[in-house]
Amino acid sequence: MKKIILSVFFFALVSSCALFEKKQFISGRVVSKSTNKPMKAVIVHIQDTEVSTLTDSTGLYTLYYKDLSGFQLVFKHKGYKTTRVDIVEDKEKTRYKINVALERNN
DSSP: OHHHHHHHHHHHHHHHHHHTOOOEEEEEEEEETTTOOBOSSOEEEETTSSOEEEOOTTSEEEEEESOOTTOEEEEEOTTBOOEEEEOOOOTTOSEEEOOEEEOBOO
8 A cells, every 4th residue: 555655646746846847938029020010820930849839910929848048939921031030048037038020022
């Protein structure tokens, strides 16, 4: 019985640690460079990961990831140039804000 209780306790401890894993947040707004108006449905992707999202109707996006340092954010939208932005490492920071103005393709 002690082994079962100990196993359940250990499993609960490991599970709770995973819940409290430090995540970093990155958010911002995407606008059109020519009109300065918010852009809806822009794909925002953390390069070399499976993490991505779309901007909402006001051009806002938010992403969560365990460690953003050393990655690039990639912004894609049909008819616009793909834009890449380096995420500059800051060990003390858990929130980043990156706003982008996308330029139309020629």
